[in-house]
Amino acid sequence: MSVQTIDLHFQDTPGVISSSVFDTGDGLAIVDTGPGSTLGHLEEGLAQFGAGLSDLRHLLLTHIHFDHAGAAGTLLERLPKARAYVHERGAPHLARPEKLLASATQIYGDQMEQLWGQMQPIDPDRMKVLSGGEFWKLGHTEIRALYTPGHAVHHVSYHVGDDLFLGDVGGVRLAEGQTTRAPTPPPDINLEVWRESVATLRTLDARHLHLAHFGRYANTPAHWDGLLAKMDEEAGWVRAGLEAGRSPQAITEEFTERQLSDIEAEAPGLRERYEFACPPWMSVQGLARYWTRKAARG
Template sequence: MTEVTQLTPGIWQISLPFQGETDIIGSYLLAGSDEIALIDPGPGSTSEALLEGVRQAGFDPARVTHILATHIHLDHTGGVGKLLASMPQARVFVHSKGAQHLIDPGKLISSSERIYGERMQELWGEILPVPQEKVQVIEGGDVLNIAGRRLEVHYTPGHAIHHVIFFDVHSGDLFAGDVAGVRLPGITYGRPPTPPPDLDIEAWSSSIDTLKKLRPDVIYLAHFGPVRNLAPHLESIRAKLFNWGDLVLRAMRENKSEAEIIELFIAETRPELQRLSNDPRTLERYEIASNYPMTVQGYMRYWRKHHPERLEA
């Protein structure tokens, strides 16, 4: 079931049901000045739920004018091509490094098929190309006047090279995508999602500085929802980003296999989450949002690509 929550005047959160769970993937709807914008409308597998959510918020999907992508991972924008059939007026705003993958998703699909295999369709649904004339390329430093707001675009690589955030200077609302980590409702536990192939620890840490300097009042996470106590949250994401990287590096230097590193990683990091919640469902929900194998694979690729010298014993 799609759940819709009005967060402030003009901002709605749409919780998309994903793998039988809610409150893991969230889209945001902004409305004002006769415009409707969707931030990260989600994967193709939930596009019907997204349309239902727009209606529940009180709007006709055909009147959506803007789709804003924080980045082009499938759980954020995999469904955009499909949604455009119901949103003929919408233009899609995406960072220059991600635009081509929306226009021609071939590479994105083939690399995802290597990771997800047979589960590809069930997880992500149909991934359709976005017509080039619908795409508006954006860069850090741009300002978008959309839905009665002035949204600054800030380039925030680290999780993905095509990642941006959208910041409303006047209201203090910041739409963070994945760069402020994953934190599911009801628990004070943040996790940096570190999938391959773009993970860059140093760039991500600088992006966290970018967020802090903006001094937002609220950060809206894609996974999931608003965070208000920002400094401790962001610093816990940064600390894990580095600590988890060190853990994987040590194991690689000991010539452990990927499977062994994943096992070690879970043994070392899961107890912290288990101390905060003894509900096995919480663990499963975090796995759906950002799983351990991909976390490890992202770091392994990062060390090989960016610091091969540190892998020598």
């Protein structure tokens, strides 16, 4: 199966957000549409291999965060024969995205439109709702959905032949030389279940891993080992700061410098792009919430 990686040039920056597209024999499938603000770049990317938006039939969403699913509703409005696939815990929010929009507006304020564009509601009849474990055929293509929480409670991955489409649960990796790292924004981070998801995914018979951030990599033990090692290391930095009573600002500043310095040492020139793709301050917030909730549960 030939998979095309489309660079969505988020905020005119290459190598930050991607969509994956392949022919099912029953129209094109796209894994993660990206945000509404990058629809023009999606259309340009499709045109590079002789396709257009009208060829899209199956919108396979790994989860409902804006950078992965923001454009899905707009695409379905334009494509009456297309359908979205989403986990059952995410589907209600796509049908009625008001809470998502309100929550994101608290973070991004008047930058919402520029960053993410429009997020249109999706008619529930246009969604195939997944719980994980489903196996179905589109044209000549067999697709398996796996429930893979950790980054989000509504996260699924897709296994299609030699290819695994991982959304964010497979980590952020922007260059071959960069060790895979876990994006950990609030509110759903759960490191225990993330490790369980990785344990499931790394046993699957697949040659290629597709990451929204960013692109295709060989399915090697080093990819998964690096993800788990950096996840534990970075979570440990935040935990140590909290236990020492340090302020959120101090923890964030130290985390940011340590993480980005490590990345620059691994892949010179990558620091700025990584910071844009996966803002360290958001990862600190998610990990701090994780440790605080864990302590409250005893």
